[in-house]
Amino acid sequence: MRILIVEDDKPTAEFVEAGLRELGHVVDLVNNGRDGVMYALDEAYDLAVIDRMLPVLDGVAIVKTLRASGSGLPIILLTAMGGVDDRVEGLEAGADDYLVKPFAFSELMARINALARRPSLKAQITELHVADLTLDLVRRTTMRAGRNIDLKPREFSVLEVLMRNEGRVVTRTMLLEKVWDFNFLPQTSVVETLISRLRAKIDKPFDVQLLHTVRNTGYSVHAPR
Template identity: 60%
Template sequence: MKILVVEDDKTTGPYVAAGLREEGHTVDLLANGREGLVQAAAADYDVLVLDRMLPDLDGLSLIKTLRGAGNRTPAIMLTAVSGVNDRIEGLEAGADDYLVKPFAFGELSARVAALARRPGLQQQETRLCVGDLEMDLVQHKVTRAGQEIPLLPREFTLLEHLLRRKGRVQTRTMLLEAVWDITFDPQTNVVETHISRLRAKVDRPFDNELIETVRGAGYRIAVA
């Protein structure tokens, strides 16, 4: 699994990250809440492990912001606060689980695995929509303003990837890995070519453009 750990304690953070890596997971470790928010929003993770008290942006605000933006990545909150009301507050903010410090790594590992086994909301979706653009994943059909848009298989996959992450910037590298399964940076303009083709079909015949270029960063589907 790919896991993001946001923990500012200089002992707990590296300890958790090392333990998860020993179990074979890919782990990114950050110690700042605002940096954690940016990373969680920009990349695809299977599970988030978030400390409640973080510099710049606390864990509650971090998860609230992610949920408000439509990010449904399973998240477990770590905290030294053990009161019932505090746990309720964390769960209501959008956390899926809550673990009080000090904790045994074995319990954290089991809880992370349990979260990863849950069927995600995104996996259950059969329709992806932004404004008047709609993708039917069952019938493999895309329409905009009621007009069907024929897409080639790779164009469909690219658009699906962007729609599932609407409002979130996807870098060229992210798109190469997710859509073309290319894990290195070749000298190719395949991303730019397919984005251009998508725009010609999805945007140009209609009143407003949904596929945005974020200068120096990548691409995203605008949130209506």
């Protein structure tokens, strides 16, 4: 899934981001409420994890703003405020779930998976298709021409980013930002190495190439033109 994290506490943000990336999810992280609203409205996310106490705009205000705009984005609020009134306020604002800090990552994932099974999430995009290639974002499975393809979590994440941008060029820097963290040096060959492995799995066994290298720019997934 593609998940938005809005959290200004750096240790918590890094803890959640690292755990989600390790499981193969595509993660965007912002640290204030204003950017949280902008990202949530401008990008296609499957779920958002939002801290309640944020600079500029707090979590409850974010939820109210998104719901007023008609967004049905599933939202989990994170907060150190565990009182009944606080939980009720967050849920009545339109949040789908509420998790009190400190929390175990396993509990957060259980709540994310529970939301993924709800009709509200399934009504959104749960599968990506390019030609005969299918990515199931909930089950985390990949198929091409009816054949199962075994992808590692990071391979799945890269392919998800490319398929969400079908026909558009995704730069190497964009992949580093969305799939890895920001600690990789620009000269690293990690993207090229992963793309090579991905191509061997989704293209080489088949007659038609879907994953294309755009010289000196990046990569693109699209059917033959």
